[in-house]
Amino acid sequence: MEREELLKSLTVKNEKKILLVVLDGLGGIPYRDGKTELEVAYTPNLDRLAANSSCGLAIPVLPGITPGSGPAHMSLFGYDPIKYQIGRGILEALGLDMDVRPGDVAVRGNFATLRDGKIVDRRAGRIPTEKNRELIEKIREKIKEIDGVQIILKSGREHRFAVVLRGEGLGDGVCDADPQKEGLPPKPPEARNPESEKTARVASEFIRKVTEILSDEPRANTVLLRGFSSHPSLPPMQELFKLNPVAIASYPMYRGLAKLVGMEVVKTGEEIEDELETLKSLWDKYDFFYLHIKKTDSYGEDGNFQAKVKKIEEFDSLLPRILELSPDVLVITGDHSTPSRLKSHSWHPVPFLLHSPYTFRDGLREFSEVACRKGSLGIFYAVDGMSLMLANALKLKKFGA
Amino acid sequence: MEREELLKSLTVKNEKKILLVVLDGLGGIPYRDGKTELEVAYTPNLDRLAANSSCGLAIPVLPGITPGSGPAHMSLFGYDPIKYQIGRGILEALGLDMDVRPGDVAVRGNFATLRDGKIVDRRAGRIPTEKNRELIEKIREKIKEIDGVQIILKSGREHRFAVVLRGEGLGDGVCDADPQKEGLPPKPPEARNPESEKTARVASEFIRKVTEILSDEPRANTVLLRGFSSHPSLPPMQELFKLNPVAIASYPMYRGLAKLVGMEVVKTGEEIEDELETLKSLWDKYDFFYLHIKKTDSYGEDGNFQAKVKKIEEFDSLLPRILELSPDVLVITGDHSTPSRLKSHSWHPVPFLLHSPYTFRDGLREFSEVACRKGSLGIFYAVDGMSLMLANALKLKKFGA
Numbered sequence: 008m009e010r011e012e013l014l015k016s017l018t019v020k021n022e023k024k025i026l027l028v029v030l031d032g033l034g035g036i037p038y039r040d041g042k043t044e045l046e047v048a049y050t051p052n053l054d055r056l057a058a059n060s061s062c063g064l065a066i067p068v069l070p071g072i073t074p075g076s077g078p079a080h081m082s083l084f085g086y087d088p089i090k091y092q093i094g095r096g097i098l099e100a101l102g103l104d105m106d107v108r109p110g111d112v113a114v115r116g117n118f119a120t121l122r123d124g125k126i127v128d129r130r131a132g133r134i135p136t137e138k139n140r141e142l143i144e145k146i147r148e149k150i151k152e153i154d155g156v157q158i159i160l161k162s163g164r165e166h167r168f169a170v171v172l173r174g175e176g177l178g179d180g181v182c183d184a185d186p187q188k189e190g191l192p193p194k195p196p197e198a199r200n201p202e203s204e205k206t207a208r209v210a211s212e213f214i215r216k217v218t219e220i221l222s223d224e225p226r227a228n229t230v231l232l233r234g235f236s237s238h239p240s241l242p243p244m245q246e247l248f249k250l251n252p253v254a255i256a257s258y259p260m261y262r263g264l265a266k267l268v269g270m271e272v273v274k275t276g277e278e279i280e281d282e283l284e285t286l287k288s289l290w291d292k293y294d295f296f297y298l299h300i301k302k303t304d305s306y307g308e309d310g311n312f313q314a315k316v317k318k319i320e321e322f323d324s325l326l327p328r329i330l331e332l333s334p335d336v337l338v339i340t341g342d343h344s345t346p347s348r349l350k351s352h353s354w355h356p357v358p359f360l361l362h363s364p365y366t367f368r369d370g371l372r373e374f375s376e377v378a379c380r381k382g383s384l385g386i387f388y389a390v391d392g393m394s395l396m397l398a399n400a401l402k403l404k405k406f407g408a
Numbered sequence: 409m410e411r412e413e414l415l416k417s418l419t420v421k422n423e424k425k426i427l428l429v430v431l432d433g434l435g436g437i438p439y440r441d442g443k444t445e446l447e448v449a450y451t452p453n454l455d456r457l458a459a460n461s462s463c464g465l466a467i468p469v470l471p472g473i474t475p476g477s478g479p480a481h482m483s484l485f486g487y488d489p490i491k492y493q494i495g496r497g498i499l500e501a502l503g504l505d506m507d508v509r510p511g512d513v514a515v516r517g518n519f520a521t522l523r524d525g526k527i528v529d530r531r532a533g534r535i536p537t538e539k540n541r542e543l544i545e546k547i548r549e550k551i552k553e554i555d556g557v558q559i560i561l562k563s564g565r566e567h568r569f570a571v572v573l574r575g576e577g578l579g580d581g582v583c584d585a586d587p588q589k590e591g592l593p594p595k596p597p598e599a600r601n602p603e604s605e606k607t608a609r610v611a612s613e614f615i616r617k618v619t620e621i622l623s624d625e626p627r628a629n630t631v632l633l634r635g636f637s638s639h640p641s642l643p644p645m646q647e648l649f650k651l652n653p654v655a656i657a658s659y660p661m662y663r664g665l666a667k668l669v670g671m672e673v674v675k676t677g678e679e680i681e682d683e684l685e686t687l688k689s690l691w692d693k694y695d696f697f698y699l700h701i702k703k704t705d706s707y708g709e710d711g712n713f714q715a716k717v718k719k720i721e722e723f724d725s726l727l728p729r730i731l732e733l734s735p736d737v738l739v740i741t742g743d744h745s746t747p748s749r750l751k752s753h754s755w756h757p758v759p760f761l762l763h764s765p766y767t768f769r770d771g772l773r774e775f776s777e778v779a780c781r782k783g784s785l786g787i788f789y790a791v792d793g794m795s796l797m798l799a800n801a802l803k804l805k806k807f808g809a
Contacts (some may be wrong), residue, residue: 365437385787394472397756405753407476408499
């Protein structure tokens with residue numbers, strides 16, 4: 008019996024409200040004066056809450072595995088991130104705020120340069136984003152559908168774009184149409200299984216037509232397609248956990264991930280204050296709230312230690328407004344670590360704070376990587392966070408008699 | 409390779425004796441003055457032993473999952489509680505001290521009220537237990553077997569009873585014969601697979617006959633049957649772990665669970681002192697002793713904090729008599745937590761104490777939830793307790809060369 012089936016068989020609906028706050032890329036490693044961002048940040052509210060909560064460190068996927076946003080969020084939403092892998096094409100489309108539905112196949116595209124039958128630049132000289140938009144508009148006008156399959160396009164940055172194929176009988180077992188190296192001829196999209204032959208045929212025809220449409224372009228005169236992936240059709244949180252969940256997130260990728268697990272996704276602003284305003288206005292309508300704060304990760308990726316510290320302090324100063332709502336269960340954590348020192352996501356376990364009437368009061372002196380290690384939750388897998396939240400909301404029946 | 413196969417391939421027999429003491433529902437959460445039962449209890453013997461042992465917190469099934477007695481004990485006996493699920497009917501029969509054997513199907517029964525073709529009371533007005541016994545006796549006299557299948561009956565409390573079906577070719581894939589709601593007609597037992605058709609037929613005929621026998625009864629004039637379940641036919645501890653195990657437990661449910669894993673089950677008294685007397689008298693005859701103390705759980709379920717504290721203190725005062733036996737490996741733990749504050753089983757990890765010549769001496773100041781968290785075993789899955797016990801008894805060979 009899989010974890011999800013077990014949980015599904017045990018969850019009950021009640022009125023209690025769970026709030027999951029994800030400070031993206033929250034965790035850090037020692038850097039300035041040997042301290043992490045959380046250690047340097049002045050966070051009196053978080054520290055006080057941590058002292059009165061159960062804390063621990065959450066491993067996003069497996070020890071040593073650095074997750075992308077997809078698997079890191081799947082874990083926090085209670086879905087085994089190795090079992091439920093979200094394809095690259097889907098993530099790209101979600102990141103561009105495209106609507107992706109069950110049955111769709113999504114693909115990542117690059118504009119590229121074709122000369123004398125060979126791909127001579129896999130990124131078409133990184134054309135400006137503005138140029139990309141023009142080209143996508145041009146293609147969009149001329150290609151609406153192929154073989155009864157709707158072709159939906161969206162520009163990304165520079166040479167990047169995404170395609171969503173919508174129609175009957177589309178499989179995602181298609182090899183990348185990308186020679187990987189420059190100086191080689193284009194590689195046609197090939198089906199790896201019979202269910203994906205239609206997809207490969209449509210993709211092939213798409214490349215042929217685009218290459219015709221763009222034949223006068225000096226650089227962006229063909230496209231490469233990668234990461235064919237189906238909508239993962241995840242069992243929704245409503246079904247698995249009997250929750251009525253809503254996502255408060257301003258970045259497309261996270262809004263998309265939330266949609267994949269069945270969350271309602273609402274309009275909100277970019278600032279933490281905007282998001283808290285939205286949270287408050289929706290408080291009566293849902294029983295599970297996913298609140299996503301992006302900038303902690305962005306500054307970590309930039310290697311901007313101070314800016315990440317400031318963003319954490321900003322959240323701390325707003326924490327009382329969250330506490331005023333009196334969630335029955337409150338979790339504050341990150342989806343993964345993004346240490347400024349590494350300027351990238353990392354594998355380090357993430358501080359995790361769980362507050363409810365049924366948690367221990369760990370008495371930690373602060374909310375940080377080092378302090379959380381001494382908390383009552385110990386070091387655990389982030390995917391177990393959901394059952395802990397449900398248990399603390401008394402939404403799980405006894406297993407067995 | 410599954411855990412059990414691995415352990416089976418590594419276990420060796422030797423003379424060393426393991427004693428597993430289970431204080432049912434031992435764990436608590438902060439309640440009186442923010443303390444747990446274990447923290448309030450005066451336990452000088454346990455505290456001294458904890459300081460000289462390896463301690464930790466055991467997760468009964470998965471984080472957040474509240475186990476019933478069945479899965480909680482399976483874990484402690486070294487059996488994956490999700491893989492080896494013990495059906496409701498089996499647990500009911502074991503709880504009524506019925507003999508259940510491989511091949512049997514056990515079922516939970518309710519007396520109910522049938523009027524004008526509809527179930528109008530699913531509990532027959534909660535008839536007195538005495539009345540239940542009379543009715544079961546009456547049915548027992550008239551129904552010995554159906555279609556070659558032996559029908560074994562036992563009264564429970566009020567409207568509850570259990571049936572064990574014993575015969576050839578019985579599967580347990582039978583839907584509950586219970587409309588779930590009052591005001592609906594009786595629901596016949598239906599087979600979910602061909603192997604269970606005989607069971608469904610026998611159950612159907614049983615209901616028909618009982619309804620005939622009880623036709624003059626004003627309230628208890630029919631029965632509902634639920635939780636059809638086969639004897640789980642677990643690989644016995646003798647085979648998996650090369651142990652010669654005995655259970656000292658006074659409550660039927662735990663005696664039954666012990667039998668399922670191959671333990672010898674002996675007669676003993678209800679008090680801890682009685683059980684210790686039994687333990688001492690058997691000390692030379694076995695190499696694995698499961699000693700079960702029920703009342704810590706009962707008082708937790710009643711929400712009686714002080715009585716649970718007292719029961720822990722009583723155990724503490726008797727601990728020296730256990731230590732006199734000098735077990736090679738001693739574990740003191742619970743099967744799950746039953747915080748008085750929740751008046752029910754809970755998901756919180758359980759204090760676990762492991763003493764042998766090869767354990768660390770953690771130097772904890774007391775035996776409690778908070779102190780054990782700092783112990784050398786950390787937070788671990790209870791199902792791993794068995795390999796820890798075997799290892800400390802030098803009963804496990806090296807894995808691989």
